[in-house]
Amino acid sequence: MAKRSVPNIMKQGRLAPWLYLLPALLVMSFFIVYPMVNTIALSFSNKNGTASAATTCVEGKPCWGIFENYHYALTAEMDTSSLPAFWSSFWRSSYGNTLKWIVLMVSGTVGLGLMFAVLADRVKYEALAKSIIFMPMAVSFVGAGIIWKFVYDYGTQQVQIGLLNSIITSFGGKPIAFLTVPQLNTVALIVVGVWIWTGFCMTILSAALKAVPDEVIEAARVDGAKEWTIFWKIMVPIIMPTITVVITTMVINVLKLFDIVYVMTGGNFGTDVIANRMYTEMYINFNVGRGTAVAVVLVIAIIPFIYFNIRRFLAQEEMR
Amino acid sequence: MKKVFWQIFAMFVVTAMLLTACGGTATEAPAASTDAMCMGANPGDEISLLYQWSGQEEERLNQILQPLVEKCGIVLKPESTRDQALLDTRVQAGTPPDIAFWNITQLQQYQDKLFAMDALGASKDAYIPGAIDSGVVDGKWLGLPVKSDIKTIIWYSPANFETFGYSVPTTWDELDALVEKMVADGNVPWSMGLESGDATGWTGSDFLQDILLVQQGPEYVMNIINGTVPYNDAGVVQAYETYGKWATDPAYTVGGAQGTLSTAFLDAIYKPFSDPPEAMMVKQSGFAGGEVQKQYPDLVFGTDYDFFVVPGAKGLQGGSDWMMAFSDKPAVKALVTYLSSPEGGANWAKAGFDLSPNKGAAGNYTDPSLIKKAEAFYNTQGFTPDIGDSIPSGFGSAEWTAIVDYLNGGDLTAALDQAAAVQAEALK
Amino acid sequence: MNRDRINKILNRIPTHAIIIFMILVWVVPTFGLLITSLRPPQEINTSGWWTVLSPPRGSGEYNEYCASCHGDDGSAIPEADLTDPALIAQYPRSLQLLIALREEINGQPHMQDIPIPESQAAADIATYLRRISELDAPPRFTFSNYIDALVGYRGTSTYLKDCEAGTAPLDIHCNTSDILNPRGMGRAFVNSLLVTIPATFLPILFAAFAGYAFAWLDFKGRFLLFAILVGLQVVPLQMTLVPISRLYAQLGLNGTFLGVWLFHTGFGMPYAIYLMRNFLGSLPRDLFESAYLDGASHWTAFYRLVIPLAMPAIASLGIFQFLWVWNDLLVALVFLGGTTPVMTYQISNMVTSLGAGWQLLTASAFLSMLLPMIVFFGLQRYFVRGMLAGAVKG
Structure with a gap:
């Protein structure tokens, strides 16, 4: 399969490809591969990396030996006394929250992105509309945190400087502390994530939609199909490959996402996610062993999606 | 179209180059002179500093160090950040700053890499008794306490107190009665605010420690710090319950539990002094006075805002920033010698950069609120450091989590058990 | 119709x-x-x-409680002229105002038959009186936040006022050199540019090389290597900070621009290679065949043919990388730190430090968004086209 994509007429020295690859390989092994190996090694050590993780076991408690940091990473937030207790603690843990992020944020960004792409295709101000939805991509997370402070702010006085609470109180409601009420606050943070990333999904999906041949849609219209049916039965199946790519890309993004949580709540009030927990363990609790173990768990969680992405890509390659 | 891109690109490059060309760094010309105080440092010697202060605070530090800079010609290379990760990666990478002004936890964390203060020219006798005790790790004195602040105080508005006929309480029972009276009058006694980004909860831990000082006393607090009293002990539970009663009820604190959790600690400071006042009192460290002044420049210390020591507290909670040295080069020695000298202490007090436990500072304060704070600071027995800061390995954040979880309606026993587990592990 | x-x-x-x-x-x-x-x-x-555009605070309450006697503009009673700053200065807060309102004037209740306002209303009235007496009349809009942010002013007043009064802090000189004050957003803007431009250029160059090799050169293990390189996206950035800064310390790269450029280059690679390879792979094969038949070497084909044709992909990758580096906080924080602060660093320092108010934060945040917005709106056509090459390709 590999041979076909190269013109058979080309002549090349044996070293030529490697010369082209050299700079990329160098920087990547230095900045990505080496730290990764180092991280994996550290995840089996104690908090300063001076001795094996097995030495941190507490007597009389279950111990996983050299995997003690993984024991901590996987179980510290869980209450294993009973099954219901386990579930309720799971949904408050960084793992449960990350799962919420994946489900809500990926469906939110892809759903809204697709909807907007379809609708914007029919109006004259399409370019402007799309640019506006895309705009938050140009904002840093620090900036986004400040922007959303003036949306979510919670005032104890009559005066509300947060937009949402001002709307709520003007209808006679009680102000809501969006960032501190457990469960609600995770949703509030996810909304910020959706605000930032919808433009990304929308742009890609919109281009895929434009590639759907007009004749197919016209033919369906002539046959009397409703717009809704056309969308679900014709457009969606055609752009399905793109949708899967966008979904997997977003899942990877969400898993690595740390900034929004770090900037807006610092993982407090039950909003912690895996990536933020890794940062907390490393730089706030100074436990290198545990921090790296969380990091490795995170990497392992991402690998299936990367694998899926690459396999799809290779399959496409074969069809080329 | 291609052209447009390259034009814009070229424009960036040119602007960037122009701007850097203009922005050459100016270093102050050293006034060459050698003095015993300079400890052999040569003019032009550089010291890299890392601290968390910015703005006015930085300005005051500059004022304090000015005489040293002028005398020895030392060039300061300061960096200001609040981000712990910066210091930590620097230290881990083996490129720490020469001097860091940071929290007490770091003395323990970096104990192998720090230089002992006595070897750098500081003398313990220069400090008020007890002030440097917590800076001694495994028998080595590793840090100079600078910029101390007292935490066991309550800020209030004398004008408001007068209007409603309240008087400053002198015992805990009086405080309790006052709080009930305020509630009966329809006034909200407390303004609390725990929100502080990734450090959310610290104001709660200060309040709790003060309650512990009232209910149990300083020895008990020190025992929590050294691990003989576990953090889920009955005394701690009692303190949490006392605190929780006030911190979760909208009659006692602005906005009830949600108000306490979601209000930024700075906003909480303003509430007793806003117009109309939202609350009567706020328990906050000495720095709160400066914040009130900044927010309401027309208010006057003593008549519009003032503080009293938490009544009934059998000790005082205080905190310092600590100066630690990752280098023993002459310029560092000169800095350490200067700051621990009577002159350094006096200059610290004159600059008004909070309090200094250096004996030389006494009597040199000029700001009325600092004079009053200094009085409480020097006269109180039973000085205790912040519990969360004194126990390493993330106990501080575990303590904050316990407070936040409890106020958020979580189970108190579970919250304290978790913190106690971290405490036990940290002190193992 | x-x-x-x-x-x-x-x-x-x-x-x-x-x-x-x-x-x-x-x-x-x-x-x-x-x-x-x-x-x-x-x-x-x-x-x-x-x-921001509604009537000033307290004007409604003033009309309700005071206007009937004192007049709409407050000057109806000459002996109690509410536009007189000296008079209003005696009633700074609701407390003093309420005491005055409860007192009798000439044996009559001050408020006559109008009820005495609640404390909140009284506070609003006090604010309004300070405004009409020009004791404290803040404008609706001001540019001073932006000036303060640019020069790094952190005092209690504003830069312009302090400079006029001669009470500026030590690090402010009140001349044009302030624009490059290391505490200000002006200087940070320059630093951000110095970080971002090479850190955008380098990965594109490297990825173009690699993408060309993967798309048009034949060698053993081509797909496997490609899969591995792209798969390295899994590595979270936070866990590389300590090992890299250790290496940098030995190489003397900590705190240097070069170190940051290289770091961003390394981390930008997986996505950049993925995108470049896809885009280059989609170029028509005939093009290369005829070039080779004309006797072009790989190298000439690369820079004469590939680079010009790949402009849309390069531009889009450029914008993407630009946004990423410009908005990055963590790498700049750890490897550049406070000696050469970039914009995100300055903002995050303000967020957490005591007392720097929202006015500085919002102004700084907006300043930091300006350039990415311009770049994005100016070049978005390329961006979209190139990004598609990476993601949607059949």
Whole structure:
């Protein structure tokens, strides 16, 4: 399969490809591969990396030996006394929250992105509309945190400087502390994530939609199909490959996402996610062993999606 | 179209180059002179500093160090950040700053890499008794306490107190009665605010420690710090319950539990002094006075805002920033010698950069609120450091989590058990 | 108009409504930031940004309680002229005002038969009186937040006022050199540019090389290597900070621009290679065949043919990398630190430090967004086209 994509007429020295690859390989092994190996090694050590993780076991408690940091990473937030207790603690843990992020944020960004792409295709101000939805991509997370402070702010006085609470109180409601009420606050943070990333999904999906041949849609219209049916039965199946790519890309993004949580709540009030927990363990609790173990768990969680992405890509390659 | 891109690109490059060309760094010309105080440092010697202060605070530090800079010609290379990760990666990478002004936890964390203060020219006798005790790790004195602040105080508005006929309480029972009276009058006694980004909860831990000082006393607090009293002990539970009663009820604190959790600690400071006042009192460290002044420049210390020591507290909670040295080069020695000298202490007090436990500072304060704070600071027995800061390995954040979880309606026993587990592990 | 057309328009209404609603939701938060950054500090904390055009605080209460005697402009009673700053200075807060209102004047209740206002209303009136007496009359909009942010002013007043009064802090010189004050956003802007431009250029160059090799050169293990390189996206950036800074310490790269450029280059690689390889792979094969038949070497084909043709991909990758590096905080924080602060560093320092108010934060945040916005709106056509090459390709 590999041979076909190269013109058979080309002549090349044996070293030529490697010369082209050299700079990329160098920087990547230095900045990505080496730290990764180092991280994996550290995840089996104690908090300063001076001795094996097995030495941190507490007597009389279950111990996983050299995997003690993984024991901590996987179980510290869980209450294993009973099954219901386990579930309720799971949904408050960084793992449960990350799962919420994946489900809500990926469906939110892809759903809204697709909807907007379809609708914007029919109006004259399409370019402007799309640019506006895309705009938050140009904002840093620090900036986004400040922007959303003036949306979510919670005032104890009559005066509300947060937009949402001002709307709520003007209808006679009680102000809501969006960032501190457990469960609600995770949703509030996810909304910020959706605000930032919808433009990304929308742009890609919109281009895929434009590639759907007009004749197919016209033919369906002539046959009397409703717009809704056309969308679900014709457009969606055609752009399905793109949708899967966008979904997997977003899942990877969400898993690595740390900034929004770090900037807006610092993982407090039950909003912690895996990536933020890794940062907390490393730089706030100074436990290198545990921090790296969380990091490795995170990497392992991402690998299936990367694998899926690459396999799809290779399959496409074969069809080329 | 291609052209447009390259034009814009070229424009960036040119602007960037122009701007850097203009922005050459100016270093102050050293006034060459050698003095015993300079400890052999040569003019032009550089010291890299890392601290968390910015703005006015930085300005005051500059004022304090000015005489040293002028005398020895030392060039300061300061960096200001609040981000712990910066210091930590620097230290881990083996490129720490020469001097860091940071929290007490770091003395323990970096104990192998720090230089002992006595070897750098500081003398313990220069400090008020007890002030440097917590800076001694495994028998080595590793840090100079600078910029101390007292935490066991309550800020209030004398004008408001007068209007409603309240008087400053002198015992805990009086405080309790006052709080009930305020509630009966329809006034909200407390303004609390725990929100502080990734450090959310610290104001709660200060309040709790003060309650512990009232209910149990300083020895008990020190025992929590050294691990003989576990953090889920009955005394701690009692303190949490006392605190929780006030911190979760909208009659006692602005906005009830949600108000306490979601209000930024700075906003909480303003509430007793806003117009109309939202609350009567706020328990906050000495720095709160400066914040009130900044927010309401027309208010006057003593008549519009003032503080009293938490009544009934059998000790005082205080905190310092600590100066630690990752280098023993002459310029560092000169800095350490200067700051621990009577002159350094006096200059610290004159600059008004909070309090200094250096004996030389006494009597040199000029700001009325600092004079009053200094009085409480020097006269109180039973000085205790912040519990969360004194126990390493993330106990501080575990303590904050316990407070936040409890106020958020979580189970108190579970919250304290978790913190106690971290405490036990940290002190193992 | 025939019925069909009317129906067509009616059918369109929901579409427009949804689009416009979404646009509003997306724009309003950012718009709020812009408005807030233009308001004087004392207003930001006391009223929402959307009230910026409504009547000043307390004017309604004034009309309700005071205007009947003191007149609409406050000067109706000459012996109690409410526009006189000296008089108003005696009643700074609701407390003093309420005491005065409860007192009798000439044996009559001050308020006569009007009820005495509640404390909140009294406070609002006090604020309003300070405004009409010009004791404290903040403007609706001000640019001083931006000036203060640019020069790194952190005092209690404003840069312009302090400079006029000669009370500026030590690090402010009140001349044009302030624009490069290391505490200011002006200097940070320059640093951000110095970081971003090479850190955008280098990965594109390297990825173009690698993408070419993967797309048009033949060698053993081509797909496996490609899969591995792209798969390295899994590595989270946070866990590489300590090992890399250790290496940098040995190489003397900590705190240097070169170190940051290389780091961003390394981390930008997986996505950049993926995108470049896809785009280059989609170029028509005939093109290369004829080039080789004409006797071009790989190298000439690369820079004469590939680079010009790949401009859309390069531009889009460029914008993407630009946004990424420009908005990065963590790498700049750890490897550059406070000696050469970039914009995100300055902002995050303000967020957490005591006392730097919202006016500085909002102004700084908006300043930091300006350039990415310009770059994005200016070059978005390329961006979209190139990004598609990476993601949507059959």
